[in-house]
Amino acid sequence: MKGTGGMKVVLLMCLGIFVCMLDSTIMNITLPAIQDSLHTSLETSSWMLNVYTMTIAVLAIPMARFAEMFGRNKFYIVGLFVFGLGSALCGLATNGDYLIAARFIQSFGAAILIPCSMVIGIAAMPLEKRTLPLTLLGATQGLATALGPTVGGIITEKLNWHWVFYVNVPICLLAIGGAFLILTIKNESRVKSKIDWCGLLFSVTSIFPLNLVLIKGNTWGWDSTQAIGCYVITLVSIVLFIIVEKRSKAPMVNLNLFKDRLFTGSVITVTTGFVFLIGVMVLLPQFLTNFQHKTELQAALLVTPVSAAIFVFSQIAGLLTKKIGFTIPVMFGFGMMGIAYYLLHNLNIHSTSGQIILLCSLLGFGFSFVISSATIASTSSFEGEMLTASQSVFSMLRQVGVVLAVAIFVAGLTTTIHDKKQDVVHFAAQKLEQLDVPQSAKEKIFNETKKSITAEKQNQKANQTIISKAERQQLINSIVEKALSSIPEEQRAVAKEMVYKQVEKQVDEEIDHKGKIVKTYGVQVGDYALKTISSSFADLYKKSIPFVLICCLTGFIFREKRRKNLVNAVKLQSIE
Template identity: 90%
Template sequence: MKGMGGMKVVLLMCLGIFVCMLDSTIMNITLPAIQDSLHTSLETSSWMLNVYTMTIAVLAIPMARFAEMYGRNKFYIVGLLVFGLGSALCGLATNGDYLIAARFIQSFGAAILIPCSMVIGIAAMPLEKRTLPLTLLGATQGLATALGPTVGGIITEKLSWHWVFYVNVPICLLAIGGAFIILTIKNESRVKSKIDWFGLLFSVSAIFPLNLVLIKGNTWGWDSPQAFGCYVITVLSIVLFIIAEKKSKAPMVNLILFKDRLFTGSVVTVTTGFIFLIGVMVLLPQFLTNFQHKTELQAALLVTPVSAAIFVFSQIAGLLTKKIGFTLPVMFGFAMMGIAYYLLHNLNIHSTSGQIILLCSLLGFGFSFVISSATIASTSSFEGEMLTASQSVFSMLRQVGIVLAVAIFVAGLTTTIHDKKQVVVHFANQKLEKLDVPQSAKKKIFSETKKSINIQKQNHKANQTIISKAERQKLINSSIEKALSPIPEEQRVEAKEMVYKQVEKQVDEEIDNKGKLIKTYENQVADYALKTISSSFADLYKASIPFVLLCCLTGIVFWERKKKPVIPKLENTPGVE
């Protein structure tokens, strides 16, 4: 497996990592098309996205452990089969519940593939040449994650959302064929061990409620009974997990891992790095499509520079890390991401494509240093079971980072948008008070205006009619009575026809003038709403800048003081004074 054969294994593992990480973000742009096709609610749609990352986070550790016990290479092939089957079922989905179930099957395969790909790929090369596979595998993770929205947008626009999943099937078949040719299937080494059932139980009971509250917290309320229950279960499960692992003769996760400073630094770095990458990759396409009215394809192409920068600079970052250590590359990477966030805080409906491309390039450039350093540090000098354990934990915490990003940024955006909508409603009410229309009409206009202030329909301008046909006729009749009142009663029948035409014309002109006033009001409110609500994205990224820059300090975890060389003392020898 070493040498050139080892390199083939690494590339095969990159294929497995790529297809799994791609599907963690590929649905971000595709989701509206799926919602329209399957007529799903927002709640169901959110589960389509979240079941994938949550399942990987929950099952990555136990699946890696089983792979050690029954054969990594065999498990890798099983993972490809399950992932390919799940992908095909996703494409065939006819309703939301079907798609959620299919996504679970797909994510089960990914929970096997991700840790197995990392361990097999790293173990394929000698320890002294480990930087190359680590850099390639780390770059593939970041590249696939960033490339997901782009690929999803292109496939959805050119084919259909079904092919977002179907495209995985031939890739999996190709990888399975390569696995039978390249990998050793028979007589592969295994670890003789018992299954740590308590460790498995407590790890699942810790990770599942944690992910659940991150996903549902904004809906439930972060201080709700449901959320509080999840907090309690998570904390108790973590405590019980630590106790169980300390007492177990064959622990699922060897806690000695966290005594290694490089490994601990790597999991902190990869979790925070993915939080700030996904925070952009999830929300920026939504801004481009909903507020700048780009097509899915245009939005996808505008965020592509993130992927391109990761692809181009990850190798350079890996080589630099090998030369100068982890500290400076990690600090530099987060600093570049901080600059990207600074540019994002100026994001508005008039931001040019050039500005979007620049900030995306800087984000990908910075992330390439973060992910390369974290991936290399995650292995430290581990071998065998410790290497498997390190990569299963690393994979799990990376997925937690993705879930955290979605939870934090979506919750933050939802709150900010809610506040901005209240500002818009206040503005609309002030403008309406100055409008020269009947008070009864104002109530109707204000009610319709509040309905139109919706994040998903910012280009919608209500075409309201304040006077119905019945109300118009009532106005005409009232005006005719006033016009006929001075005329003698015996002459009113003859005068009514002529008066009716004049009154009707006057009423229609008045209604038309009021309509123009309302149209102007609608345009003012719609423009103000578009500008104000779209600023929610910029405000959120502005608030994130200090946290991104604070993450530069994670580089300190990797700092190593140079030891002064010990000069041996010369002993007194004959002829030497």
């Protein structure tokens, strides 16, 4: 039976949210397989990931506004169709550029689905019963985001990377069928308004360059001409956007949203929460595969407890928030995430699977309180256009949090690894000076060692050789000639073969001895490099601990002004 309320609608919206948020992280582990299959460069591969989050961040606000004007339910179905079509095209991709274009189509559908799913799902229940749909929708966001790498790893290993995208098609078809059965399509309520073209323009020019510099800043340099240009465009566009929206009769975003304390707290909380969640979900699988030599599937399964904890505890967090307010759950959530980061600062190549599972469980446990509280607070008591506007901004800033996390943590890790590699090069040089090998061999060994250390893949080993075959032969000939020169000329022909064999044996024994010394040196440098470079992850998380704990203070944004209420109560009693 069609209608606008009920749990059926909420569950249908959870399905739309799930596929969209799942695809924001599902490629994290799958990307190497796609690179090998399509033979793409690192630059092209990065855009396969980044075009998705960037498009959602840029288009979430205008798509939500258009949905209000032309019908949320219709737009939801359109979003499912576009997302499913984009997913099918992604699976059919035969080169990197094709996949980027297909990902854009897919993300265009996601930019429609995410805010529409939130608004339709929330509006399906009465105001006094919002906690349940909000908790379910919030839990679905966090669960899908955290589950992405696991699903991607399993599908890639058991099938192939194409099915990472194909799997969305039947889900979208199922959701479209459900939408026609459950939602009101004909004569649904719409907002009669003009399109705020200036607001649309400045919202796009505010968000696009901001996301672009977050994605490319590490490559360009954060103080490069391109980066500074993005900063200026973003700042100017934000100012113009505020001016235009204040004067517009039908603004793209009603700026009165930010006068609401709960909404302001929610966007700050969700942005920072996703920064610290994605900071682990993006980097930890890389550590597990590159330094602990886990398979992609093993790495995916080890981070699965994040998803499991979010799924299990989000409902509890939502109910608790309803009873005691937002302050304590938000502070508790960030506190738990801070403990997870404390455990991460001890991460090393010998960390056990049990330790990884524990810290991932704590991270998911803490995040469940953060996302539940933020999602519930994001709606405040809004209805109608204000509800739609709140969810479009909330969705946009959540995606900004994802992009921000990748920018901060990848840039931080890149810088830390570079510094660690310089330490390893210095250690290698010191150890090399102590070796009893010729100076010419030392220079060759050092160059090979340095090349291996600074290589992008840490599992590469230097081909450390003291002497080439040609150099060996030249050395043997030199020694033989010197030895024969001390023998009477008439005896040289007879002695030459015997002298050659003796010299050859001596040279090979010396080369073998020096080779063992160099091999031991290589093992020492390799062990030191593995230990030192792998510690970059732990150092990065250690530096992040204070920031996670500082985020606990965001809970105070939600504190009610009890003193003012108490004064009003006293005045009322005095009048009586």
